[in-house]
Amino acid sequence: MVLGQIPAIEAPEKEFVRMRYAEVLVGTGEAAKPGQEYTVHYTGWLTDGKKFDSSRDRNDPLKFVQGRRRVIAGWEAGFEGMKVGGKRRLFIPYQMAYGEAGRGAIPAKAELIFDVELLAVKDVPAPVAAADVLNEFEDYAKKTLELVKAMPEEKFDWRPSEGVRSFREAVLHLAYSNKVQLSMGTDNPPADLLKQKFADADKKSLVKLSKAESVAVLEESFGAIRKVLPTLRAAVLDREMVVFGKPSTMRGVYIAIDTHLAEYFGQLIAYARVNGVQPPWSAPKP
Secondary structure: OHHHOOOOOOOOOOOOOOOEEEEEEOOOOOEOOOOOEEEEEEEEEEOOOOEEEEHHHHOOOEEEEOOOOOOOHHHHHHOOOOEOOOEEEEEEOHHHOOOOOOEOOEOOOOOEEEEEEEEEEEOOOOOOOOHHHHHHHHHHHHHHHHHHHHOOHHHOOOOOOOOOOOHHHHHHHHHHHHHHHHHHHHOOOOHHHHHHHHHHHHHHOOOOOOHHHHHHHHHHHHHHHHHHHHHOOHHHHOOEEEEOOEEEEHHHHHHHHHHHHHHHHHHHHHHHHHOOOOOHHHOOOO
16 A cells, blocks of 8 residues: 555455547547547447437537536546547446436446547636626626716715615615625625624715715725636535525525625616616617
């Protein structure tokens, strides 16, 4: 055992899964690298000789990004070491194909045989685990900023009735609350401290800033979220935590941010329309 750190065992070793392949033609093009997008032609057979699928028959090559689990495990591993122009025959055990259940025309526990040809490879951007949450955030953030900038400064103190937030106060409440909610994911403050942070945010939103200052505060809060979200790994987003007193995950924090932003986005639209301001993105084009 290496350095004596792995305990010795008496049980005999047994082979569990073994994938095989035959190198039909060695390619002369660019070498395939992990995480790249591969473009391939393929034909698949069952071991009884029945062809179940072929991109060649459709003249429609398949594209997939290696390592993102969009194809069976045998394909994830089957192109290692290939170069563009290369051809292989893959013999894929059922454990690396469709498992004990099978799928569609693939029977249970079916070993599969594929003839594959690597047509092209290219680099792709690293995936953003929080893309679903980030996309919603970016759409709301962009339109909210456009709307706030379109509202005349003399309308910033308009409020629908006494005791209800003005347009300015709603904008600042959103901005300061963004930062507090972001801290739930970055600092995970205890409930009493979080409550105090929201109370402080409410007080700050009553400070009368100019339109330019209000826009700057809002942009800064959006920038802070934008800086964090793309960096979060899937495992971090799945981490269990309590969000507003309920069991949730780290992803739940950012869903709450999106939800709060959507609520205030709708409120600000209503404020703007009552004051005769049309949302810039809905204005008719000349």
